Amino acid sequence: MPKRSILMFSRNKVWTGYTFSILLLLTAFTLGVTVGSVQVPLTQMLNIFAGAITGDREALDPMFGSIVLDIRFPRVVLAALVGASLAIAGASFQGLLKNPLADPYTLGVSSGASVGAVATIFLGLTIPGLGSFTLPVISILAALITLVIVLGFARMVEKSMKMETIILTGIIFSSFLGSILSLMIALTGDELRQIINWLLGSVSMRGWEYIRLITPFFVIGALLLFWNARELNAMAFGEERAQHLGVNVQRRKFVVLASGSLLTGAAVAVSGTIGFVGLVVPHMVRMVTGSDHRHVLPLSILNGASLLILCDLVARTIVAPTELPIGVITALIGAPVFGLILIQKRKERRG
Amino acid sequence: MLKASRISGGYGEKDVVKNVSFELQKQEILGILGPNGSGKTTLMKMISGLLPCRSGDVSFKDQPLSAYSAKQLAREIAVLPQLHSHAFDYTVRETVSMGRYPHQKGMFAPWKADDEKAVTEAMQQTGVAEFENQSIQDLSGGERQRVFLAQALAQEPKLLLLDEPTNHLDLSYQKQLLDLLKEWTETHELTVISIFHDLNIASLYCDRLLLLHEGETVQLAEPGHVMNKETVERVYRARVHTQSHPELPKPQVTLLPNHGQQASCEITKDHFIITPDHVHMKAPQSLKTLSSAVIGAGLGWYHHFVNRHVPMDYECDDSYQDMVQYADRHGFKAADTVGMMTAVKVEDVVIREYKENGLSVVIAVTAGVGNAVDVSLSHERERETTVGTINSWIFINGKLSDEAFIQAMMTATEAKVKALQNADVKDPLTGTLATGTSTDSALVAATQHGPLIQYAGSITPLGKLIGKGIVECTTEAIGIYRERKRSS
Incomplete structure (x- = not known):
């Protein structure tokens, strides 16, 4: 095997990674706000944000101000939050399962959350006391339940839970849950197109209400995962190894799975199923900085945010004025990456 | 803990x-x-x-x-x-x-x-x-x-x-x-x-x-x-x-694997090749050997057995290395060879076969007694090591236990002492009967086929053959040695 990764994880690379990721996020953010059917000049954008902060909104160009503050800014923030949630959830699933192909989408967790979300939306469920938070909470619960069932099933199929077994199980459950969704849609009868659009994922026209829904879950989930970064490193060597290194595997595993489900469920609740973000981003991050989760997790957040902002930008501009669902773009990027990782891992195992 | x-x-x-x-x-x-x-x-x-x-x-x-x-x-x-x-x-x-x-x-x-x-x-x-x-x-x-x-x-x-x-x-x-x-x-x-x-x-x-x-x-x-x-x-x-x-x-x-058991073979006089330089016994298969040779000493499995003639004034700091080189030079792999040295003319080697009750041994002896020593009195004086050696080889067509190897060695030694007494060999320094020379070597090698021979003491069937053979061969070898001395 070629010594391809000598010095792959020096401090330098990590800091380069952070610097690059932050610059990328700023760039993505700027593009996301300025580019579109109406081009907003960069200076205008800065003025508008400055005005918004000082509260001096009247002085601004009303059209640009409205486009930036009411439409694009929340859209970009939501994309960033959803992308960050999915990416960090993917990174944590991968570490926990020792499986570079795991992400909320391939594990079927997104589908589970969708079922929860669709049920909530179309049955008009409300849990007393939760109000609008009913949607993310039910999505999260559905995500967690799905994840537990998928992993339990995979373990039943094969005790060592090989990479392919988990993914195959995830796909089986995705199909199953997908048909449940279709069934629910058929039974509700109307609004078919809207549901399909929602299922393919979108961050458009959601506004601040949805940002408010996802933010607390994102913060809690991300903090919980940061707290378990070292444990994830240990568990990447297998649960037994982690146990021997002193990790309370049962508890930490549950915390990581719950956090991942929390992030996935919340993201799906606000944006539908957007696939492959959790697969592509951590993979790229690892290629640059190595596998230490203490860096992989924060870098996944930054780059997940950037990726989804950019994907959303492409989705709404490429065939303008029509908007593509964002999930189409992420799948276009994600599926080939999935294939590449599969080939690469196969080769490693053989060589 | x-x-x-x-x-x-x-x-x-x-x-x-x-x-x-x-x-x-x-x-x-x-x-x-x-x-x-x-x-x-x-x-x-x-x-x-x-x-x-x-x-x-x-x-x-x-x-x-x-x-x-x-x-x-x-x-x-x-x-x-x-x-x-x-x-x-x-x-x-x-x-x-x-x-x-x-x-x-x-x-x-x-x-x-x-x-x-x-x-x-x-x-x-x-x-x-x-x-x-x-x-x-x-x-x-x-x-x-x-x-x-x-x-x-x-x-x-x-x-x-x-x-x-x-x-x-x-x-x-x-x-x-x-x-x-x-x-x-x-x-x-x-x-x-x-x-x-x-x-x-x-x-x-x-x-x-x-x-x-x-x-x-x-x-x-x-x-x-x-x-x-x-x-x-x-x-x-x-x-x-x-x-x-x-x-x-x-x-x-x-x-102890099931494979690799060698086909049985029998050592006979015909396996010996005698040249002016050495006596060479090339065994048809590896033999389990116990010896006090220069190379290949101790217990091991060997194919070649060499008794090399060296001149009377042979002196070498590292006779082991010299013997290894000698073996290589003559095409025996040193790791597969038991090598001894003697100043005696090796053409004079006495080789005899002994057979009885299904047992068979081949004995080869070269003897020189210029250096004879009475072991019971050897502690009394300092001696220079000089050449003149009895090298005894005993090849046994049979399977010996470890203890049989040692007893065969003992029996052979006893027989050699007796042969020296019979020939009235004296220690030139003390004038008493000699028990051997100062540089004698012995070798017992066996094919390790056939029924196990547990013991080889002097009254066992194998011991009897060895005793008789060594006495006869040594006596004859000493006779030849003395004859050559007289005529030279």
Whole structure:
């Protein structure tokens, strides 16, 4: 095997990674706000944000101000939050399962959350006391339940839970849950197109209400995962190894799975199923900085945010004025990456 | 330290480990042995707290394992697992650093000087420091094994559990790793439990061995008690032979395979080639040989037997090396040759065959008695070593036990003394009857076919043949020697 990764994880690379990721996020953010059917000049954008902060909104160009503050800014923030949630959830699933192909989408967790979300939306469920938070909470619960069932099933199929077994199980459950969704849609009868659009994922026209829904879950989930970064490193060597290194595997595993489900469920609740973000981003991050989760997790957040902002930008501009669902773009990027990782891992195992 | 009391357990319904008890002594190395499926790894999992015991209990420092949290336990007990593949790239340093996990405290877990020191030391001791920045996936199996050993050592455990630690390691690293562990038991007060597949390595490095068979303890004792032929053959269902290690009082087991038994052959006079330089016996197959030759001495298996003529004034600082070169020069592989030297004319060798009751031996003697010595008086004077030697070869078409080899040697020596008496050979310094010369060599070689000959003392059938043969051949050889002296 070629010594391809000598010095792959020096401090330098990590800091380069952070610097690059932050610059990328700023760039993505700027593009996301300025580019579109109406081009907003960069200076205008800065003025508008400055005005918004000082509260001096009247002085601004009303059209640009409205486009930036009411439409694009929340859209970009939501994309960033959803992308960050999915990416960090993917990174944590991968570490926990020792499986570079795991992400909320391939594990079927997104589908589970969708079922929860669709049920909530179309049955008009409300849990007393939760109000609008009913949607993310039910999505999260559905995500967690799905994840537990998928992993339990995979373990039943094969005790060592090989990479392919988990993914195959995830796909089986995705199909199953997908048909449940279709069934629910058929039974509700109307609004078919809207549901399909929602299922393919979108961050458009959601506004601040949805940002408010996802933010607390994102913060809690991300903090919980940061707290378990070292444990994830240990568990990447297998649960037994982690146990021997002193990790309370049962508890930490549950915390990581719950956090991942929390992030996935919340993201799906606000944006539908957007696939492959959790697969592509951590993979790229690892290629640059190595596998230490203490860096992989924060870098996944930054780059997940950037990726989804950019994907959303492409989705709404490429065939303008029509908007593509964002999930189409992420799948276009994600599926080939999935294939590449599969080939690469196969080769490693053989060589 | 660690104590297991009557523990049983396993996966599913059946107990894989049944009623095993032991108590570890501080700083000892306990080896766990047993055939595949005998429950070694399961026992290890129970000891490390991974698998609960169905009955009985394991305690560490007088507290049950369950009283420790995972972190507490990891500060005391480290485990080196069997190697498996990993999904992600970590560098060697990152991997070893994870060994500090149980020692780090708090949410932010700052990296302290202690941690750095332990990691660096562990990497140096295991020889992985040189590739600390490389990815573990780019390392060979042996290197990776050492990285995980470093990880375990970085935990600074009191007890180290190893599951076949020498898997994937070549001979030199096996030795290095085990020497290192042995050293750590002394320098770091480390106690070790290790599963071994290789009985001989276990015997060399372990203070005690626990032999398991079908989940039950067969024996728990020092290697000398566990590694006996009967026990090993019964547990492993394989034909073995035990012998002692050449340097240590530890038993070693050798497999006796079913193949490789040579076709039987018979040594006769015809196998000897006599030239002015040497007598050469080329055996049709390797012979088990006990000798006091210059090369190929001791007990071993040899193909070529050479009695080389050297001049009266032969002097060489390193006669061993000289003999090796001589063998190579003449096309005998030195490693496959027993070589002796004599100043006597080797053409004068007396070779005779003796047969009786289905036994047959071939005896070859060259004799010179210019250097004769009476051993009973040899302590009285200083002597110069001069040439003049009796070299006796005894080839036996039969299978001899080790004791028969030694008795054959004794019988031959007694016979030689008697032959010298008969020929009235005197020690020129003391004037008394000589018992031999100062540089006599003897060789007993056997084909190791046919029924086992247990003894070769002077009244056994083999002893009788040897006695008679040596006396006759030596007497004749001395006669020829004296004749040549007289005529020259």
